[in-house]
Amino acid sequence: VNPCILFASVYDKPDEWRDALRALVPSLDFRVYPDVQQAEDIEAALVWRHPLGMVKQLPNLKLVINLGAGVNHIFDDPDLPPDLTVARLVDPGQTAQISAYVAQHVLAMHRQMPELRRAQNESRWNYIHPMPASECRVGLLGLGNLGRASAELLGRLGFSLFGWSRTQRELAGVSCHSGVDGLQQVLSQSDILVCLLPLTPSTTDLLDARAFARMPKGAAFINAGRGATVVEGDLLAALDSGHIRHAVLDVFRQEPLPAEHRFWQHPAVTVTPHNAAVAEARSSAPQVIDNLMRLRDGRPFINVVDRSAGY
């Protein structure tokens, strides 16, 4: 018999996920939180920012699948059993969305859209001679699935690419670095810095006043990773001084971003509401079903999160 799965996200549409999963396994027992029914039936959960207290209700939970790439919210749950398997989605649709988001905003920074918008507000024709992309250096922090896909797209657009990751990577067309010294190297050569890092103890507060000061004067910053990677007050100071000319932020230490936060009305900040990418039901359904079959058959899971690394 197939395991029963509980869906818990107020950000995603349960019907889409139910339909996509049942298209593969018509008899799937798919329940939507908080309607758990016989809680002891539930062996797997498909979650995004699940409510605290939920895990405690599920005595037979064996697998939690995160509806996305960043799993830090799951580990924030103090009730999470230490031996519970956590997997994440590695969704080609989500990867495409993230790399498109990165490309869109790197291009907007490269083409000086904030400056052009200021000129437009003043009804002023401000001809800016476009520079070849090859003369613009883009630094990518994080070279996992999302970083690699972004690098490939930015490479096709002709940008000069630098990359940084915890463990050293080799990527065609990207000058790859790792470690503390490597980070300094990438920061100091990034006309546009893109952060796609997961949130772990070692990435928390990684981008602080010293990091921003390392970047070239007038550099731009794009964060589509996690908010707590950035010391927000330090970023604001770097924006106020003009050392960082613009920041495009999809993620924040507190989400939704509080109405009184300075980011909202800062002229050098573009806020997007943590919607750079979401897992798509149709393209993700096969790997969810795959993990449910592995659970049924006792085989090893795929896309398992390394809890010691935190991603």
Place this chain on the structure above:
Amino acid sequence: VNPCILFASVYDKPDEWRDALRALVPSLDFRVYPDVQQAEDIEAALVWRHPLGMVKQLPNLKLVINLGAGVNHIFDDPDLPPDLTVARLVDPGQTAQISAYVAQHVLAMHRQMPELRRAQNESRWNYIHPMPASECRVGLLGLGNLGRASAELLGRLGFSLFGWSRTQRELAGVSCHSGVDGLQQVLSQSDILVCLLPLTPSTTDLLDARAFARMPKGAAFINAGRGATVVEGDLLAALDSGHIRHAVLDVFRQEPLPAEHRFWQHPAVTVTPHNAAVAEARSSAPQVIDNLMRLRDGRPFINVVDRSAGY
């Protein structure tokens, strides 16, 4: 002996072009308008919006090379001898810039950036669930070098593509149309319409009230072709009614766009200062030199404009 070339553009840097051309032919006689010296020496001209009266000063002019793709400004010169050869640049650098501009703004429209900016102005977290690119239909008007490169990039980003051109084309992954009926087909299926058409008698005023009415309600419009393809009052009416939700415009009937023009302050218009793309000296120099050698040797020119078609 190599032909002498006259450079005439206030939008481009003569030094860059001289250096790029002399890197290939060190002895090249390169003059910059209005310093023509012995005007009878000059056999070729490299121009962008050359001043009226210039051509009359050059009794031995045999070739005009346009510093870009759109040649309509050259044909606006009443002194242009009917048998003078006009060539244009087909520059890979410029093609890359145009397709990047198109991708940037198609993505911005797809991701509803104007709506997100409005929300930001109100310090309002407006979560918009991102839609897969495949569910967004992009129509491309013009399938020459620039249109084809744009289609390729948009295809990689996953958009559903429709294309229209004067003569029927076949492009992988693009539903191609031509003729009057074909235009209606493309307009009616374009969630985002991108115009890259050259300005000719048959494209002048092509996009009028009827054309905009054909588009789906809430469609977006991007013009990186020529301003006079659009009846600007009709576009403004379509934006005022909300039938067209946003327009991104790089080109205008009058450039620079006059300070009093309604486009500047219209909340549903993004103005860029005709800088979507420029020919790059380094990547274009070989084809300019090629045409100069052809002039010297009496061989047929490359990238010649068909004066009856107007492009």
